[in-house]
Amino acid sequence: MARRVLPGLPLSLGITLVYVCLIVALPLGALVFKAASLGPEAYWEIVSSDRALASYRVTVLCAFAATVFNLVFGFALAWVLVRYRFPGRRLIDALVDLPFALPTAVAGIALTTLFAQNGWFGAALAGVGIKVAYTPLGIIVAMAFTSLPFIVRTVQPVLEELDPALEEAAQSLGGSDGSIFVRVILPLLAPAILAGVSLSFARSLGEFGAIIFIAGNQPFETEITALLTFIRLEEYDYQAAAAIASVLLITAFVMLAVTNLLQARALRYTVKA
Amino acid sequence: MKISLHNVVKTFDTFRAVHGISLEVESGELVALLGPSGSGKTTILRMVAGLEFADGGNIYFGAEDATDIAVRDRGVGFVFQHYALFPHMTIGENIAFGMKVSKVKREKSAIATRVTELLRLVQLDGLQDRFPAQISGGQRQRVALARALAVDPKVLLLDEPFGALDANVRRDLRRWLRQIHDELGITTLFVTHDQEEALDLADRVVILDKGRIVQNGTPEDVCRNPANAFVMNFLGDANRLPATIQAGTAHVEGVPFQAPDMVDGKGELFFRPTDIDWREQGEGIPATILRVIDRPDNRRVLARTDGGHAVEFDAPPEFSHGIGAAGHLAIQRARVFAAP
Numbered sequence: 110m111a112r113r114v115l116p117g118l119p120l121s122l123g124i125t126l127v128y129v130c131l132i133v134a135l136p137l138g139a140l141v142f143k144a145a146s147l148g149p150e151a152y153w154e155i156v157s158s159d160r161a162l163a164s165y166r167v168t169v170l171c172a173f174a175a176t177v178f179n180l181v182f183g184f185a186l187a188w189v190l191v192r193y194r195f196p197g198r199r200l201i202d203a204l205v206d207l208p209f210a211l212p213t214a215v216a217g218i219a220l221t222t223l224f225a226q227n228g229w230f231g232a233a234l235a236g237v238g239i240k241v242a243y244t245p246l247g248i249i250v251a252m253a254f255t256s257l258p259f260i261v262r263t264v265q266p267v268l269e270e271l272d273p274a275l276e277e278a279a280q281s282l283g284g285s286d287g288s289i290f291v292r293v294i295l296p297l298l299a300p301a302i303l304a305g306v307s308l309s310f311a312r313s314l315g316e317f318g319a320i321i322f323i324a325g326n327q328p329f330e331t332e333i334t335a336l337l338t339f340i341r342l343e344e345y346d347y348q349a350a351a352a353i354a355s356v357l358l359i360t361a362f363v364m365l366a367v368t369n370l371l372q373a374r375a376l377r378y379t380v381k382a
Numbered sequence: 383m384k385i386s387l388h389n390v391v392k393t394f395d396t397f398r399a400v401h402g403i404s405l406e407v408e409s410g411e412l413v414a415l416l417g418p419s420g421s422g423k424t425t426i427l428r429m430v431a432g433l434e435f436a437d438g439g440n441i442y443f444g445a446e447d448a449t450d451i452a453v454r455d456r457g458v459g460f461v462f463q464h465y466a467l468f469p470h471m472t473i474g475e476n477i478a479f480g481m482k483v484s485k486v487k488r489e490k491s492a493i494a495t496r497v498t499e500l501l502r503l504v505q506l507d508g509l510q511d512r513f514p515a516q517i518s519g520g521q522r523q524r525v526a527l528a529r530a531l532a533v534d535p536k537v538l539l540l541d542e543p544f545g546a547l548d549a550n551v552r553r554d555l556r557r558w559l560r561q562i563h564d565e566l567g568i569t570t571l572f573v574t575h576d577q578e579e580a581l582d583l584a585d586r587v588v589i590l591d592k593g594r595i596v597q598n599g600t601p602e603d604v605c606r607n608p609a610n611a612f613v614m615n616f617l618g619d620a621n622r623l624p625a626t627i628q629a630g631t632a633h634v635e636g637v638p639f640q641a642p643d644m645v646d647g648k649g650e651l652f653f654r655p656t657d658i659d660w661r662e663q664g665e666g667i668p669a670t671i672l673r674v675i676d677r678p679d680n681r682r683v684l685a686r687t688d689g690g691h692a693v694e695f696d697a698p699p700e701f702s703h704g705i706g707a708a709g710h711l712a713i714q715r716a717r718v719f720a721a722p
Contacts, residue, residue, distance in 0.1 A: 275468060277433050277460070278462060278466040278467075280433075280452075280453045281433070281456075281458060281459070282480035282529065282532075283455075283480055283483055283485070284454065284479070284480075284483040285454070288483045289483075292483070296470045297469070297470055378515065379469070379513075380515070
């Protein structure tokens with residue numbers, strides 16, 4: 110019997126492995142299996158059809174735009190919540206998590222109502238010639254709404270733990286606010302920002318409920334990949350649905366792998382000699 | 383560069399951290415701010431640096447009023463207690479930081495030369511590509527010093543510079559810092575709560591209590607002529623016995639001590655453990671031995687006077703009296719202070 114201090118590794122490892130296999134790996138495996146049963150030619154034909162390609166373009170570009178928006182706005186929100194004390198701070202802090210709690214369909218309907226031609230925002234924006242609902246812009250709005258908490262919640266704790274002495278040291282060495290932000294604060298937050306960005310992007314790729322209400326769902330224009338999958342399902346074409354879904358799956362997987370690599374690079378200074 | 387503080391005041395919320403401090407640090411001097419936690423010493427240092435601003439009074443660098451100058455324009459080198467090295471930069475990049483962000487543009491090669499020079503000064507040649515997490519605490523402290531010196535500061539400020547280090551590393555770094563100071567001749571002010579560190583390193587020691595200066599003098603001054611009971615207690619082990627002062631004499635358990643110029647009334651007698659001789663017979667305060675603790679260089683004896691007060695003293699290793707032995711305490715170099 111090996112000597113050990115903390116008990117329970119075999120038990121907890123067993124439980125988590127079984128759980129991950131049953132809940133995560135099994136459905137994904139079934140999806141890949143279903144898609145594979147098509148054979149390479151049929152698979153390629155489905156995933157490279159014009160309508161599918163258009164849906165990838167809409168989904169990826171909108172997810173990218175929503176992520177960039179959230180990167181800027183989410184970072185600013187985290188910064189304000191950590192660095193300043195003002196009335197209502199705790200309320201805003203609590204509101205950040207709301208997109209997680211709200212059923213996405215509810216969010217989609219609310220956003221559609223607001224941004225429709227006769228809605229509060231939609232009417233105002235129509236006045237300056239911007240149409241949001243039933244355009245890719247609407248998809249971006251829905252994606253940005255549902256993935257906002259990711260960047261705030263990954264950056265916030267790291268920003269809180271940032272030693273104020275680092276900024277004071279940089280100031281005493283003559284650094285301007287701008288150079289301190291770029292050379293000291295940003296590099297130290299980079300791993301957290303990367304994590305937040307990758308989660309936000311992955312979530313946007315997979316978002317469904319909030320988008321379908323506001324998107325208009327015109328094939329080749331505002332039809333996202335997740336919806337196309339759903340349409341194939343409704344047509345009882347399970348194999349095609351699985352094939353298209355597998356493209357989303359692979360995209361998300363590759364993207365997460367790349368961010369993990371980038372994160373490891375950004376954290377190489379923590380490795381002990 | 384001479385530093386002068388004139389009647390500097392600092393209040394945090396409702397707590398007054400610094401009460402009207404006036405202090406001069408001559409050009410090239412190495413001065414210690416010594417005091418317990420909460421004495422305001424770090425606040426004073428941070429105000430000199432420009433990391434805090436005084437609520438009242440002025441701070442001068444030479445003839446220039448620096449009270450409201452921001453830290454980045456004040457030209458001070460600041461070494462933080464926990465080093466505050468940038469963890470994502472190598473040692474070389476850390477040292478080069480101040481030169482890179484400076485308004486004075488420098489050639490890349492000039493920066494590299496200066497970094498190599500500073501690394502040699504702090505005896506860390508060859509470590510410039512390591513990250514802070516990959517070197518020891520003592521090495522980090524030396525990098526922090528090199529980084530602060532890289533921008534040619536007018537004054538060097540150190541906040542508890544050796545507080546987080548092992549005793550051995552501490553002693554070595556202390557001597558080494560003194561050497562560097564003598565080499566560069568830069569005006570240096572440092573904060574410590576460790577009296578040994580202050581006495582070992584500084585030209586002058588400023589002792590603080592509750593936001594006020596209680597004594598300001600050379601190590602010899604403060605050791606030989608402590609200004610009050612607080613300084614006496616803070617600088618080292620001290621015994622205290624209640625005394626009654628009458629006509630220039632303090633009476634302690636029937637033994638008279640000189641107390642010239644003291645007002646009649648209650649007083650306290652202070653003396654160091656090394657200033658006691660144990661006598662079986664003769665004059666002195668009668669006492670009984672309670673315990674003997676052995677140390678490498680002497681024996682520490684815990685005794686109780688017949689008046690019921692605890693006294694500790696150091697005896698030579700040959701001291702052979704054991705628990706319960708009765709005798710007399712002959713006290714030298716005792717000081718009498720008025721009772722608080």
